Amino acid sequence: MINPVKVWLRPPHGQGEPEEVEATPAVLVPRLIAGWSQCPPPAKKDKQEVKPDVDS
Amino acid sequence: MSTARLQEVLICFGKQKQTDIATANTVGQMLRLRKLNAQLANPKLNTENDADEYGKGHEFATQSFQTSWDAGSTLEKYLSAEIAAWAMAFSLGKVVKSGTAPDLTYTCTPLFPANGDAAELPYFSFVEQIRPGAGVVLDRMAVGCAIEGWTISIGSGPGRANSKINVEFVGSGKMTEPSAIVVPAATLEKLLPSASLALSINGVNYVSSKNIVSLESSWKNNILLDAGFYPGSGFQTAGDATSGAIRGRLEFGKRQGTLKFVARFENGSTELTKLKSQTTGTAVISLAYDVSNSLELTWHKVSFATVEIGETDGLVTVAVECLPMYDATNGIVSAVAKCGVDSIGQ
Numbered sequence: 001m002i003n004p005v006k007v008w009l010r011p012p013h014g015q016g017e018p019e020e021v022e023a024t025p026a027v028l029v030p031r032l033i034a035g036w037s038q039c040p041p042p043a044k045k046d047k048q049e050v051k052p053d054v055d056s
Numbered sequence: 057m058s059t060a061r062l063q064e065v066l067i068c069f070g071k072q073k074q075t076d077i078a079t080a081n082t083v084g085q086m087l088r089l090r091k092l093n094a095q096l097a098n099p100k101l102n103t104e105n106d107a108d109e110y111g112k113g114h115e116f117a118t119q120s121f122q123t124s125w126d127a128g129s130t131l132e133k134y135l136s137a138e139i140a141a142w143a144m145a146f147s148l149g150k151v152v153k154s155g156t157a158p159d160l161t162y163t164c165t166p167l168f169p170a171n172g173d174a175a176e177l178p179y180f181s182f183v184e185q186i187r188p189g190a191g192v193v194l195d196r197m198a199v200g201c202a203i204e205g206w207t208i209s210i211g212s213g214p215g216r217a218n219s220k221i222n223v224e225f226v227g228s229g230k231m232t233e234p235s236a237i238v239v240p241a242a243t244l245e246k247l248l249p250s251a252s253l254a255l256s257i258n259g260v261n262y263v264s265s266k267n268i269v270s271l272e273s274s275w276k277n278n279i280l281l282d283a284g285f286y287p288g289s290g291f292q293t294a295g296d297a298t299s300g301a302i303r304g305r306l307e308f309g310k311r312q313g314t315l316k317f318v319a320r321f322e323n324g325s326t327e328l329t330k331l332k333s334q335t336t337g338t339a340v341i342s343l344a345y346d347v348s349n350s351l352e353l354t355w356h357k358v359s360f361a362t363v364e365i366g367e368t369d370g371l372v373t374v375a376v377e378c379l380p381m382y383d384a385t386n387g388i389v390s391a392v393a394k395c396g397v398d399s400i401g402q
Contacts, residue, residue, distance in 0.1 A: 005154045005161075012172040023154030025354070025392050028163045033387035035171030038152045 010039040018042055060186050060193045062094050066239045067131075069201070070180030071142060072399050077200035077228050077305060078290070081181040087397060088242045089139060092220075097129035097182055097198050099231050101300055122300035124285060125229025125292055127198040129182070135208060135219040136245035137349035141393035143223045144351070145401030147203040147275055148391065149177045149308075158396030159348045165390045166311065175307040177202040177277065178401055182225065183235045197235035200228030202306040205276035208353070210250050210343075212269055218250035219343065226279055229302035230292065243397060248343035248351055255317075257378070258330055258337035258358060262319050269368050271317035273341060273353060275389065278309035313380040313389050315339055315355055321365055321374040328374075331363040339378060352392045356383035 012035025070081030105117035149167040167173035186193035262268040284303025293299035344350035
């Protein structure tokens with residue numbers, strides 16, 4: 001099964017978190033009309049390596 | 057000295073949008089296509105004089121003033137996937153690019169400032185050249201152009217002329233001469249011929265019934281040209297008030313969409329009934345070169361405004377003018393354009 005093409009959209013007025021949605025007219029058009037816009041994928045947060053405190 | 061033929065003219069324009077109205081597209085952002093019409097994007101310098109002023113002893117002009125600049129033109133073209141994608145992206149204003157080259161899809165909708173969108177359309181630069189370089193005849197770039205509107209015409213018949221698009225654009229007035237642009241290689245266009253049409257309007261498939269004769273659809277932004285000359289909009293030469301004002305913005309006004317078509321009228325045709333009942337439905341116009349190069353234009357809610365019975369080549373036909381209306385979910389119009397040119401409207 002082929003994975004559907006997806007794009008990232010940011011909400012109207014830049015309020016809220018971007019969402020990844022299927023790039024089909026049925027999904028995209030209502031959102032674009034409602035003020036959503038395409039945006040780059042959000043930067044992935046790096047997992048911080050936790051090091052235990054070492055007492056010498 | 058040798059004369060120049062107008063067929064020598066090379067045109068290219070920004071496939072990517074300018075960063076702002078005054079910052080020209082760069083060489084790598086340009087798209088070169090051909091066109092059918094001879095019209096050039098001649099800059100127009102508007103002038104005024106002092107003939108009517110008092111205090112000089114006579115009614116004749118003694119001075120002329122450069123006041124403002126206009127620019128713009130029309131591109132007449134056979135409809136191709138590339139020009140369709142570009143025209144939809146820049147005329148409607150909102151674009152989502154998906155897929156990977158060369159299988160790119162551009163989903164385009166109009167801007168709605170009430171929902172946080174801009175009132176300014178994306179800007180592009182337009183370059184015209186005839187023998188650029190040492191033997192230059194013409195080499196200029198109109199910076200800060202926006203699409204005023206387009207008309208797509210589909211007709212019956214065997215030739216390429218049965219599927220055309222006219223794109224009208226206007227400019228800020230800012231000109232760069234010489235353009236300093238090396239026109240890229242021409243893009244080989246994928247034509248969207250009339251014979252590829254799929255058409256469904258208000259619940260009727262006019263292609264499967266073999267009844268469609270012709271159709272025309274258009275979009276007009278009614279750009280607020282005078283409002284572009286606001287206080288502080290700037291001059292052709294920055295800081296030189298005698299060089300003529302240029303526009304600092306091109307905002308759309310009352311936008312309009314149209315759709316009209318002619319179809320054969322026969323027993324069971326429903327156009328008159330739908331006019332009387334004001335039935336609403338979608339209108340979907342699709343044209344394709346192949347699966348990767350196509351245009352699907354959807355008017356999301358139309359009713360029939362006028363229906364007239366007439367004749368075409370001796371056959372009874374019906375001419376219908378639709379009224380495109382705003383649908384609460386999908387808006388008025390959307391375009392899904394597929395082509396291999398990357399970064400259109402980005």
